[in-house]
Amino acid sequence: MPLPKRCVEPVHVSRGTVPERLAVPSELEAVTNGTLAHTVRQLSSLSKHAEDMFGELTREATNLAERTNVLQARIDRLAIKVTQLDSGVEEVSLQDIQMRKAFRSSRAFQQQLFSRNSMPSAMLATYARCDRPPPLERLNEFRDDGRDARKFYTDPDYFFELWRREMLQDTERIQHDRGKKVRAPRSGSGAEGRGTRRIRAPHSTRERQKAAAVTRGEHIMPTAQLKHLDEHVAHNKPDPVYIYTSVPDGNYKTPQNRPPSTQPARPNSIEIEKQQIRQPRLTGNGHVPEESPYGTAPEPIYGGSIAGTPRRARPSIPPPAPPAPLPPAHAAPSLTPTRSSLPPPPPPPEGSPPPMMNGASPPHRTALDAHLDHMHAVIGMMSSEEGGVSPPPPPPAPPAPPAPPPPADVTGAGVTVGAGAGEDRPRPPSPGALARGASALKPPRPAADPQPDPRTDLLKAIRLGIKLRKVEKRCDDTTGRYDTLRGAPAFHDVASILARRVAVELSDTSSGADSDSDDSDQWTESRA
Amino acid sequence: MSTPPRETIQKQIQQDWANREYIEVITGSIKKITDFLNSFDMSCRSRLATLNEKLTSLERKIDYLEACVTKGETLT
Numbered sequence: 001m002p003l004p005k006r007c008v009e010p011v012h013v014s015r016g017t018v019p020e021r022l023a024v025p026s027e028l029e030a031v032t033n034g035t036l037a038h039t040v041r042q043l044s045s046l047s048k049h050a051e052d053m054f055g056e057l058t059r060e061a062t063n064l065a066e067r068t069n070v071l072q073a074r075i076d077r078l079a080i081k082v083t084q085l086d087s088g089v090e091e092v093s094l095q096d097i098q099m100r101k102a103f104r105s106s107r108a109f110q111q112q113l114f115s116r117n118s119m120p121s122a123m124l125a126t127y128a129r130c131d132r133p134p135p136l137e138r139l140n141e142f143r144d145d146g147r148d149a150r151k152f153y154t155d156p157d158y159f160f161e162l163w164r165r166e167m168l169q170d171t172e173r174i175q176h177d178r179g180k181k182v183r184a185p186r187s188g189s190g191a192e193g194r195g196t197r198r199i200r201a202p203h204s205t206r207e208r209q210k211a212a213a214v215t216r217g218e219h220i221m222p223t224a225q226l227k228h229l230d231e232h233v234a235h236n237k238p239d240p241v242y243i244y245t246s247v248p249d250g251n252y253k254t255p256q257n258r259p260p261s262t263q264p265a266r267p268n269s270i271e272i273e274k275q276q277i278r279q280p281r282l283t284g285n286g287h288v289p290e291e292s293p294y295g296t297a298p299e300p301i302y303g304g305s306i307a308g309t310p311r312r313a314r315p316s317i318p319p320p321a322p323p324a325p326l327p328p329a330h331a332a333p334s335l336t337p338t339r340s341s342l343p344p345p346p347p348p349p350e351g352s353p354p355p356m357m358n359g360a361s362p363p364h365r366t367a368l369d370a371h372l373d374h375m376h377a378v379i380g381m382m383s384s385e386e387g388g389v390s391p392p393p394p395p396p397a398p399p400a401p402p403a404p405p406p407p408a409d410v411t412g413a414g415v416t417v418g419a420g421a422g423e424d425r426p427r428p429p430s431p432g433a434l435a436r437g438a439s440a441l442k443p444p445r446p447a448a449d450p451q452p453d454p455r456t457d458l459l460k461a462i463r464l465g466i467k468l469r470k471v472e473k474r475c476d477d478t479t480g481r482y483d484t485l486r487g488a489p490a491f492h493d494v495a496s497i498l499a500r501r502v503a504v505e506l507s508d509t510s511s512g513a514d515s516d517s518d519d520s521d522q523w524t525e526s527r528a
Numbered sequence: 529m530s531t532p533p534r535e536t537i538q539k540q541i542q543q544d545w546a547n548r549e550y551i552e553v554i555t556g557s558i559k560k561i562t563d564f565l566n567s568f569d570m571s572c573r574s575r576l577a578t579l580n581e582k583l584t585s586l587e588r589k590i591d592y593l594e595a596c597v598t599k600g601e602t603l604t
């Protein structure tokens with residue numbers, strides 16, 4: 001509702017100009033006189049307002065003139081000072097320039113612009129004409145909560161209070177959120193978080209492998225279940241899975257007998273390694289007749305492992321560092337690198353089995369040639385490293401893998417496989433084989449262990465860096481708080497509230513940048 | 529009650545019209561004065577506000593210049 005600042009009165013000049021009780025000889029003259037009188041009143045009112053108005057303008061202009069005079073004096077002084085400056089005479093040291101205090105403008109916030117004090121007198125007069133509010137303050141003594149009873153009727157500070165409360169709550173919320181946001185990554189990236197991450201690193205490959213397999217739709221059984229399954233398998237020798245593994249080329253016949261749940265959709269490098277483990281044992285024992293079932297399949301084992309592993313129940317746990325799952329046909333080549341660290345692959349190609357295999361599975365031959373060649377090379381390398389003759393060395397090495405079964409349930413599957421496939425098959429030479437198996441299995445772990453060490457240093461450095469930044473940020477925070485506190489400790493005026501809010505928001509943006517850097521740190525960390 | 533003669537009535541009405549015209553002129557003048565005062569007030573205030581702004585910026589500039597020129601205010 002627009003409220004007129006000044007009102008010239010009377011508004012209605014000609015009304016009520018005829019006296020009702022008095023008999024007037026001429027009504028027309030009475031009206032004219034009355035109207036003229038009202039007009040004169042209007043003029044007086046107008047002159048009053050004009051005086052008031054001119055007074056205000058004069059006051060304002062006087063104020064400006066004073067300021068202008070003061071400014072003029074300052075400018076004059078400054079001009080004199082500047083003219084007195086002589087670069088030739090005065091020597092200004094660099095240090096002085098460096099140590100000079102930064103300029104800081106003393107800006108006073110204007111507030112309470114629309115209060116009673118700043119109200120023009122004409123408006124004050126209008127307000128003064130208003131009816132006073134009912135004397136509700138007399139009821140204060142009957143109130144228990146100590147609130148002013150009149151504030152329920154009229155409260156000029158109501159909206160300011162509303163705004164103030166909202167702003168303060170907002171500020172608190174922002175601070176709270178920011179604290180959370182800042183603290184969350186901190187706690188996550190704290191010593192514990194880092195520690196766990198570091199500890200996890202060695203296992204990450206396996207877990208990654210599992211996750212990848214799961215995403216591909218494979219079902220990974222929990223180890224306990226697998227153990228159970230293994231026992232079950234051990235009891236039931238004729239389990240189609242293992243029959244299949246022992247059968248040379250019946251790769252794709254057995255699947256029908258198998259329960260679908262135990263058929264992983266895809267061969268896994270893990271299985272292939274299992275096959276390796278198993279095969280060495282067969283060949284290593286040197287029992288040709290026993291091997292014959294396997295022997296016919298030595299190469300098929302690879303082919304079969306590639307194609308047939310899917311039939312087998314999934315291994316309880318993959319070897320320490322299994323390579324990424326591979327497509328059946330190309331699995332072997334990419335496997336070889338990992339195999340180098342594992343016990344030497346079976347001697348199938350060089351031993352008697354190869355011919356049988358060749359005869360048994362000609363179709364696979366072409367596909368497996370490359371793998372075989374690669375295997376030959378690897379075996380040669382391994383044997384040369386061990387210093388033994390190429391054919392004999394492989395046999396001893398093979399037994400090793402089966403040995404590990406007892407220690408780790410990873411190999412447990414292999415053991416059960418061995419037992420199930422050929423029980424009459426001679427047991428692998430346990431003592432030496434065990435040691436070798438252990439040594440053969442170990443290599444990957446040592447390789448994984450040393451990794452964390454350099455990381456610890458890096459992490460330490462990162463952590464230190466983060467700590468430093470945190471301290472800086474806290475400083476900023478506190479300085480902001482002090483600034484606001486310097487303005488008004490109680491936050492009862494607009495300027496201090498706004499200043500506090502601005503400070504909080506500014507520090508919020510800085511924390512945002514900080515969190516970004518945190519992210520980048522995590523990124524680099526994960527990369528490292 | 530006898531009615532006044534027609535000429536008298538005419539005369540009174542004519543006088544009244546003249547008075548009303550006079551009053552109209554006066555009130556019109558008052559309105560003009562008011563308008564002028566209002567416009568004067570507005571224009572003065574806007575000019576004063578502009579002046580105030582300029583003065584404020586000048587004061588700040590002078591503040592800065594004084595701070596630049598004065599020596600001895602160092603951090604030590």
